[in-house]
Amino acid sequence: MALTSLLGAQHPLASPAQQLRVLQDCEDRFQPFDSALDQCGLGPLTADGIRVVQINTGKLCNQTCKHCHVDAGPDRTEENMSWETLGLCLRAIESLERPTVDITGGAPELNPHFRWFVRRVRALGCHVIDRCNLTVLAIRGQRDLAGFLASHGVEVVASLPYFLASRTDAQRGSGVFDKSLQGIRQLNDLGYGRQGSGLVLNLVYNPTGAFLPPDQAAVEADFRHELRSRHGIEFNSLLTIANMPISRFLEFLVRTGNLDRYMRKLVSAFNPAAARGVMCRTTLSIGWDGSLHDCDFNQMLSLQVGGRGPRHIRDFDEDLLAGRPVVTGQHCYGCTAGSGSSCSGATT
Amino acid sequence: MAALDLAARCHRPTGSPFSGSAESDVARGPVRKGGTVGRYTVLSAVGPLIAQEAVRAVDGYYHDHDLPRFGEIGSDAPELWEKFSAWYAAVFRAGALSEREKSLIALAVAHAVQCPYCIDAFTQDCLEKGSNLEQMTEAVHVASAIRGGATLIHGIQMRNIAEKVSM
Numbered sequence: 001m002a003l004t005s006l007l008g009a010q011h012p013l014a015s016p017a018q019q020l021r022v023l024q025d026c027e028d029r030f031q032p033f034d035s036a037l038d039q040c041g042l043g044p045l046t047a048d049g050i051r052v053v054q055i056n057t058g059k060l061c062n063q064t065c066k067h068c069h070v071d072a073g074p075d076r077t078e079e080n081m082s083w084e085t086l087g088l089c090l091r092a093i094e095s096l097e098r099p100t101v102d103i104t105g106g107a108p109e110l111n112p113h114f115r116w117f118v119r120r121v122r123a124l125g126c127h128v129i130d131r132c133n134l135t136v137l138a139i140r141g142q143r144d145l146a147g148f149l150a151s152h153g154v155e156v157v158a159s160l161p162y163f164l165a166s167r168t169d170a171q172r173g174s175g176v177f178d179k180s181l182q183g184i185r186q187l188n189d190l191g192y193g194r195q196g197s198g199l200v201l202n203l204v205y206n207p208t209g210a211f212l213p214p215d216q217a218a219v220e221a222d223f224r225h226e227l228r229s230r231h232g233i234e235f236n237s238l239l240t241i242a243n244m245p246i247s248r249f250l251e252f253l254v255r256t257g258n259l260d261r262y263m264r265k266l267v268s269a270f271n272p273a274a275a276r277g278v279m280c281r282t283t284l285s286i287g288w289d290g291s292l293h294d295c296d297f298n299q300m301l302s303l304q305v306g307g308r309g310p311r312h313i314r315d316f317d318e319d320l321l322a323g324r325p326v327v328t329g330q331h332c333y334g335c336t337a338g339s340g341s342s343c344s345g346a347t348t
Numbered sequence: 349m350a351a352l353d354l355a356a357r358c359h360r361p362t363g364s365p366f367s368g369s370a371e372s373d374v375a376r377g378p379v380r381k382g383g384t385v386g387r388y389t390v391l392s393a394v395g396p397l398i399a400q401e402a403v404r405a406v407d408g409y410y411h412d413h414d415l416p417r418f419g420e421i422g423s424d425a426p427e428l429w430e431k432f433s434a435w436y437a438a439v440f441r442a443g444a445l446s447e448r449e450k451s452l453i454a455l456a457v458a459h460a461v462q463c464p465y466c467i468d469a470f471t472q473d474c475l476e477k478g479s480n481l482e483q484m485t486e487a488v489h490v491a492s493a494i495r496g497g498a499t500l501i502h503g504i505q506m507r508n509i510a511e512k513v514s515m
Contacts, residue, residue, distance in 0.1 A: 164480055207475070214478035218448060222478055264416065 005064065005073040006251060013251045014071060016302040022250065022259075023330040029260065030267045033332045040272035045326040047294070050318060051282040054102040054343065055089055056296060057081045057111040058288045063133055065159075065172045067206060067249040069300055072106040080106075081288040083113045085313065089286055090120055092316040098124070102283075102343060104131040104296060109145055122152050129155045131343075134183035135176055146183075150190040155200040157239065157343075158184070163226040167208045184233045193234040204345075205240045210258040212265060212338050213240035216346040239345030242266075244297045244334040266333035274340025277347035280326045286313050294326045296343070297334070303327045410464045418465075448477040455484055456491035 006014035013019055037043030058080035061072035081089075093101060101121045108114055108130060121128050130149055137146050149156060158180070162168050165177035172180075184193070184201070191197030203223065207213050220238035227233050243249045245262060253259040280294040284305075290313040293299035304311045306327045309320035340347030422429025440450050451473045458466030474484050 162480065164482070167480060209475065211472055211475045214476055215447070218446065219478040222448075268416075 005059075005071045005075055006248060007071055008073065008075040011251060013247070013254070016300065019246050019250055020301055020303075020329065022254065023245065026259075026263050026330045030263050030330070033328050033330055033336075036267070036270050036333075036336075037275060037328070040275065042272060042275050045275075045278070045281065045328055047322060047324045047326060048281045049322050050096055050099060050284045052100045052102055052279070052284070052343075053089070053093055053096070054104060054283055054285045054296060055081070055086075055108075056104050056285065056287055056299060057086075057106065057108040057114060057117075059106045060110045061106040061133065062110070062136055062139055063107070063173055063176065065248070066252060067171055067208075067243050069244050069247045069249060069297060070106060071247045071300070076106065079288045080111050081113070081290075083116075085288070085290045086113050086117045088290060088313045088316070090117070090124075092313055093121060093126060094124060095316070095318060098126050100127045100129065102129040102131070104343075107133050107136045109136050109142060115148060118148075118152055118154060122154075127155065128152070129157055132156050132158045132183075133172075134158045134160070134180040137183040137186055138179060146186045146190055146192075150187075150192065150199055153198065155202070156187060156192060157202045157204060158187075159206065160184075160203045160223075161206040161208050163223050163230070171206065171208045181231055181233065184227075184235070188234055193236055201235045202237045202239055203235045205238055207243055210243075210253060210256070210262040210265075212269065213242055213341070213346075216240040216339060237345070239343075240339070240341070241343070241345065242334050242337060242341035244331050246297055246331050247300055263330070263333070266337045269337035270333060271336055271338060271340060271348065273348045274338070275336040277340055277342070278326075278332075278335050279342035279344065279347070280335075283343075284321060290314060292316075292321070294324075295335075297331055298327055301329070301331070303329070412468060415465050415468060448474075448479055451477045452479060452483060452487045456487040459488050460491040460495055 013022070034043055037045060056070070059070055059072045059076035060074070060080055061068075061070075061076070062074060064073040093099060103114070103118070105111070109132065111117075118128055118130075132149075136142055159172070160168065160177075160180055161171050168177035168180065169175065187199075187201050188194065190199065192199040193201035205213055205216075205219055205223070213219070216238065219240060223238050224235070227235070245253055245259070245266070250259075253262050280298075283295060285293040285295050285299050287293060287299045291299070292305045292309075292311055292313060293303060294305055298304075304327070305321065305324055307320070307324035309324050310317055335341050335347075419429070422433075440447065440454075442450075445453075451470060454466070455470040455474050458470050471484070474487075
């Protein structure tokens with residue numbers, strides 16, 4: 001797998017403005033998302049409090065997955081959240097009523113302040129989620145990472161798009177499946193995914209192409225059976241997450257001529273029940289530079305929060321942010337198709 | 349959601365295996381390729397970034413953009429279409445067989461009857477039900493085996509006739 005991001009390859013779609021242009025072009029051919037919301041009485045979408053603070057600590061990652069909505073990779077060394085910005089996040093979290101703190105990236109563990117931050121947030125009594133790519137557990141300097149996560153009771157949400165090497169490696173890179181299994185075994189040995197341990201390991205299914213995820217419960221049963229019988233490994237739950245038509249997945253859709261087909265699928269599968277449960281209504285997403293967004297996808301499109309509230313974590317104001325209007329676009333169909341999709345899996 | 353019933357309401361399929369296929373007629377012009385960097389194809393201009401693989405030979409009888417038009421069949425016989433749609437949706441709901449198993453059967457039958465629309469729709473549907481290419485290929489082999497066996501068993505017919513007319 002080439003170790004270059006779209007940015008490193010100087011691809012036009014590395015630009016959020018260019019991605020938005022392609023998505024807005026879709027509005028001419030498919031019903032605008034806001035109009036679909038209006039039709040079922042759900043528009044305009046507004047936030048309903050802040051129960052999850054999702055922090056994207058940076059774009060640096062040891063993998064270059066083909067579908068990555070962050071365009072992360074080993075070459076993204078410049079965009080990493082500073083200690084000062086993490087401090088501002090901490091101050092905002094302290095002012096809320098024990099929100100779930102969801103740490104993502106890139107590979108968030110590669111941020112040099114990751115462990116300091118986890119310790120501080122756990123000391124506040126917050127539930128902490130680490131979105132882990134599993135292979136990071138084996139790289140130099142991170143071999144004690146699994147033990148650190150276990151000792152601080154951090155929930156691990158780990159990507160494993162399929163229970164076969166062929167499909168996992170096709171999306172995440174050659175050899176990633178085997179290394180991911182090693183990571184899961186390491187976590188299992190510490191109690192993760194084992195009943196009664198209190199240590200939660202949730203896996204994430206991403207479609208390995210331009211199609212929607214299966215029914216979450218059905219595919220979870222397949223994963224549990226296959227991973228247990230073939231590899232003897234355990235996990236708690238499987239979360240199905242649809243691929244958003246942005247960044248590298250958008251590049252894939254455009255390059256392979258699947259954009260209209262995929263957008264048609266998302267639009268035709270619009271589910272009002274899923275729209276009611278979208279994660280942006282209860283999430284505040286913080287970028288590596290402290291910018292505020294409705295979700296990680298809006299963050300990657302440089303769409304900042306709307307309304308009268310602050311745009312940067314230094315100016316955090318819960319009252320102004322809790323009921324803000326949510327910024328939407330054609331990409332939002334990715335969260336409202338079929339059973340719905342969020343960072344916590346299906347929403348219906 | 350297998351929802352040909354929705355398709356019946358609006359006379360275009362939504363959410364069924366027969367929806368969501370590419371519509372080449374909405375394409376806006378050919379891709380202008382400007383070379384490659386790494387594994388990425390770099391497009392030379394901003395306007396035509398919408399990839400247009402749509403320029404393909406479509407002079408035959410089958411067009412992939414016809415697949416989402418399935419519901420138009422209901423235009424002149426809406427009651428029959430509604431009955432078909434309701435029955436179709438019920439057939440594919442989980443029962444004694446799971447939705448994934450039913451989709452694999454449909455894929456095999458699609459190959460046996462050699463319907464390009466059904467192959468397109470149920471390949472996608474199988475993937476969306478969590479099946480993998482190993483399972484889907486085995487399903488196609490089942491269809492092939494039955495077709496092959498059905499051909500061979502007719503050899504008995506040949507033998508019977510040959511026996512009857514031979515001295």
